[in-house]
Amino acid sequence: MSEYKLSKPPVVGEKITVRSDNSLAVPDNPIIPFIEGDGIGADVTKAALFVIDSAVKKAYGDKKMISWFEIFAGEKAYNLCCEWLPAETLRAITEYCVAIKGPLTTPVGGGIRSLNVAIRQKLNLYACVRPIRYFRGVPSPVKEPEKVDVVIFRENTEDVYSGIEFAQGSDECVRLIEFLRDSFGINVLHDSGIGIKPISKTATSRLMKMAVLYAKKHGLKSVTLVHKGNIMKFTEGAFKEWGYELAKSEFDDITITEDEVYKDHDGKVPEGKILIKDRIADAMFQQLLLRPEEYDVLVMPNLNGDYMSDAAIAQVGGLGLGPGANIGEKAAVFEATHGTAPKYAGMDKVNPGSLILSGVMMLDHLGFNEAATVIVDALQKTILQKRVTYDLERLMDGATLLKCSEFAKAIVENM
Numbered sequence: 343m344s345e346y347k348l349s350k351p352p353v354v355g356e357k358i359t360v361r362s363d364n365s366l367a368v369p370d371n372p373i374i375p376f377i378e379g380d381g382i383g384a385d386v387t388k389a390a391l392f393v394i395d396s397a398v399k400k401a402y403g404d405k406k407m408i409s410w411f412e413i414f415a416g417e418k419a420y421n422l423c424c425e426w427l428p429a430e431t432l433r434a435i436t437e438y439c440v441a442i443k444g445p446l447t448t449p450v451g452g453g454i455r456s457l458n459v460a461i462r463q464k465l466n467l468y469a470c471v472r473p474i475r476y477f478r479g480v481p482s483p484v485k486e487p488e489k490v491d492v493v494i495f496r497e498n499t500e501d502v503y504s505g506i507e508f509a510q511g512s513d514e515c516v517r518l519i520e521f522l523r524d525s526f527g528i529n530v531l532h533d534s535g536i537g538i539k540p541i542s543k544t545a546t547s548r549l550m551k552m553a554v555l556y557a558k559k560h561g562l563k564s565v566t567l568v569h570k571g572n573i574m575k576f577t578e579g580a581f582k583e584w585g586y587e588l589a590k591s592e593f594d595d596i597t598i599t600e601d602e603v604y605k606d607h608d609g610k611v612p613e614g615k616i617l618i619k620d621r622i623a624d625a626m627f628q629q630l631l632l633r634p635e636e637y638d639v640l641v642m643p644n645l646n647g648d649y650m651s652d653a654a655i656a657q658v659g660g661l662g663l664g665p666g667a668n669i670g671e672k673a674a675v676f677e678a679t680h681g682t683a684p685k686y687a688g689m690d691k692v693n694p695g696s697l698i699l700s701g702v703m704m705l706d707h708l709g710f711n712e713a714a715t716v717i718v719d720a721l722q723k724t725i726l727q728k729r730v731t732y733d734l735e736r737l738m739d740g741a742t743l744l745k746c747s748e749f750a751k752a753i754v755e756n757m
Contacts, residue, residue: 346430348414348422356407356441358708362669366439368652368708370406375434379444380416382388382692382746387444388749389694393717394701396754401712411438415457416446424472433463435673442676442704444697447684459505463497467668467675468545469552470496472651473703479725480659481737487658489635491568493562494654496647497554498668500545501577501647503644507539541577541643546584552592552669553641557616565589565597567620568646582620589618623650626737630654655679662693662733663701667707674707676700690745693731695721698753723751727756 353461356369378387391410398406413431420426434579435441446457461467472494476487486489508515515536522528530536550567557565567586571579589597593616600619603611611617621629623646630653641652655664668681676699686692699716724730728741729752735741744752 346413346434348419348428348430349412351434352409353410355411359436360439360672367710368710370402371409371524372440373409373411373438373709374704375413375431375438375441376409377413377415377431377441377443377446378418379678379682380418381445381684381687383416383446383678383682384688384691384695385686385746386692386694388677389746390697390701391696392443392747393694393750393753394705396757397705397720398710398711399755400716400757401710405560406710406713413441415443415461427460427464428550432461435675436467438706439672440674440676440707442701443678443696444651445678445680445682447682452636453609459503461675462668464503465668465670465673465675466499467670467677468497468499469669470494470498470647470651471552471556471667471669471703472496472655473665474654474658476658476723477663477722477723479728479738480663480734482657482659483658484631488659490630490654492630492634492637492654493556494647494651495549495556495639495640495641496651497541497545497549497642497644500540500542501644501645502537502539503648504538504540508536510535538706539574539577541581543580543584547588550585550588550641551592553639554589554597554616554618557639558593558596562616563611564617564619564637565639565641566626566637567618568618568623568626568640568642568650570623570646571620572622578623578643579647580726585620585641586618617683626650627653630657651679659735661696662684662731663695663699665696665703667703669699669707674704675705676707690747691732692746693733694746694750697730698750716757717753723756724752727752 355371355373358372359367361367378384382394414428414432415431419428460585510533518536519530522530535626553565567582569578569582596616597618598615625641661680664679667676682695702714702717729744730741731749735743
């Protein structure tokens with residue numbers, strides 16, 4: 343094994359490897375790196391790993407197990423080596439292919455804008471995947487939250503999140519404003535800050551391909567491109583067009599467009615076909631509220647995906663039960679989708695559900711599907727028993743308030 347200075351890989355266990363077709367070769371005892379995270383990270387990560395280990399044991403007995411390998415980022419890394427994101431942490435994720443992490447703080451001052459964004463961009467984890475579904479018994483602000491069952495594929499590396507920004511008054515910004523004026527006749531107010539929004543055919547196509555393959559694998563009926571192409575025609579409008587092109591060129595045998603359905607099939611999708619459609623982003627927010635059952639997979643640029651996924655998870659109970667993964671060709675990082683909540687750090691209080699459900703996604707990614715099902719069923723049972731953490735307890739009549747660790751133990755008891 344490669345040398346690691348901050349921590350040592352476990353002696354027991356084997357590496358996951360990537361085959362030539364980019365599928366995973368997963369041993370029965372995979373070594374999986376984890377990042378504890380900052381703030382509440384210690385609490386939720388401990389709870390999540392306990393639940394994941396218990397589910398693997400329940401599903402497979404002694405035939406399978408995970409060997410955990412702690413790696414470091416955020417405050418814990420900085421305290422160890424004065425680096426927020428050590429190179430060996432990125433190397434470990436690449437070497438072991440799959441990792442899971444708690445929430446990370448954003449360093450104050452210069453350097454890395456966001457550790458989460460840095461990990462995604464440095465490892466080219468181009469797809470942020472967030473399945474959003476309702477668990478019965480969870481308080482919701484909408485009347486029929488059970489109709490929300492979507493998987494959001496958010497492009498991770500481009501758009502206004504790419505970090506191409508120039509501060510107002512800086513030499514770079516002044517030069518860019520002058521360049522736009524002198525070369526293109528575009529007048530930008532002199533006291534502006536400027537950000538650049540790149541959206542490429544390459545990044546769009548690979549995201550769309552992953553989304554269609556996901557729909558095919560899971561038997562889902564539709565993939566919807568979400569964009570503001572009516573306004574940003576050459577970025578988000580192109581995103582829409584490139585998405586349709588990819589579906590046509592690589593999946594023509596299993597996909598059909600909305601226009602084709604109404605033109606050639608009287609509005610009925612032929613059996614075995616995945617419907618490809620698109621919606622303007624602001625209209626899609628309404629669709630999620632009014633007609634969510636008509637959507638299975640949503641594919642969108644970075645900023646739209648950020649807004650849309652949080653809005654969707656709010657309909658089914660909030661970020662406490664929102665999982666997420668960042669997936670590329672060679673590696674995948676499963677993560678809590680909420681922040682570090684430092685005021686609750688060390689209090690054993692918060693809901694670990696987001697990271698537990700991200701662990702469910704990780705188990706599915708590994709092919710440990712039986713263990714994933716064990717967790718989902720036990721979590722549902724625990725919620726119906728009204729044995730929950732404070733975020734849910736305060737909204738439920740007759741609920742029993744549990745600590746973070748107690749909630750994890752309750753889930754394991756219900757396996």
